[in-house]
Amino acid sequence: MKTPKRLQPLIDDxxxxxxxxxxxxxKEATVYTVRCGDEVRCAKVYKxxxxxxxxxxxxxxxxxxxxxxxxxxxxxxxxxxxxxQQEEAWQNAEVDALYLLATAGVRVPxxxxxxxxxxxxxxxxxxxxxxxxxxxxxxMDAEQARxxxxxxxxxxMRMLCxxxxxxxxxxFNVLVDEYGPVIIDLPQAVDAAANNNARKMLExxxxxxxxxxxxxxxxxxxSHYAKEMWALYEKSELTPETHLTGKFxxxxxxxxxxxxxxxIKAAYEEEQARLERIRDAEQAE
Numbered sequence: 001m002k003t004p005k006r007l008q009p010l011i012d013d014x015x016x017x018x019x020x021x022x023x024x025x026x027k028e029a030t031v032y033t034v035r036c037g038d039e040v041r042c043a044k045v046y047k048x049x050x051x052x053x054x055x056x057x058x059x060x061x062x063x064x065x066x067x068x069x070x071x072x073x074x075x076x077x078x079x080x081x082x083x084x085q086q087e088e089a090w091q092n093a094e095v096d097a098l099y100l101l102a103t104a105g106v107r108v109p110x111x112x113x114x115x116x117x118x119x120x121x122x123x124x125x126x127x128x129x130x131x132x133x134x135x136x137x138x139x140m141d142a143e144q145a146r147x148x149x150x151x152x153x154x155x156x157m158r159m160l161c162x163x164x165x166x167x168x169x170x171x172f173n174v175l176v177d178e179y180g181p182v183i184i185d186l187p188q189a190v191d192a193a194a195n196n197n198a199r200k201m202l203e204x205x206x207x208x209x210x211x212x213x214x215x216x217x218x219x220x221x222x223s224h225y226a227k228e229m230w231a232l233y234e235k236s237e238l239t240p241e242t243h244l245t246g247k248f249x250x251x252x253x254x255x256x257x258x259x260x261x262x263x264i265k266a267a268y269e270e271e272q273a274r275l276e277r278i279r280d281a282e283q284a285e
Contacts, residue, residue: 044119094187104162106155136171145216169205171212224248
């Protein structure tokens, strides 16, 4: 096929030998299969910000910090340089997440580097060497659904232990090869500790996956993995080896409103007394 303009520099630099075909085009990138020596890999070409349709990107970027103070100031001011650095940070977020999660024991495509907005990474294939199917195209029996759902819950837990929430996980962002599920599409991955939306995103990720697998194994729909994970995470008790049960008991104890009001009044009166002592001391001087 004709070489896309964004991929030509990689061919010129010898990183890619040939563009084979377009694999897919999504809301934030277009993915191609490319030949690199004897291997066939993926080349993910990120779309420019004004052509990207990813909604509420600011929610995902909250908490991302630049190690370069000048760069961070420019990103905050929204200057031209700052916008370009923000784009670079958006693209590098996926590369960083892929390396981090692979180390954490999550199955993700192996990254080979990001070059001028193009991410080179492993092409996930099936037993015959064809491009692996997306989960939304896979039909399975109840036993297989339970097994794969458990694997995905473990991956989500390991991601959280590594301080990462996918943020956009669904049956469209999971590939399935002969060994099971593979998590993909991570440019919007969020910092679990620094992003105020992390809990909500974790719950959505878990619910999306449970709803999909639940159509094959309806008993999964009664599980509460997100609440279980987050409760353990908040108490610093979640580890990559944690055995999840999918069960969670809500704390339904109602708050003693009268007691809370009395405590507020007592704190207010104490503060007023403190201020009065300060005024008396100032007048005495």
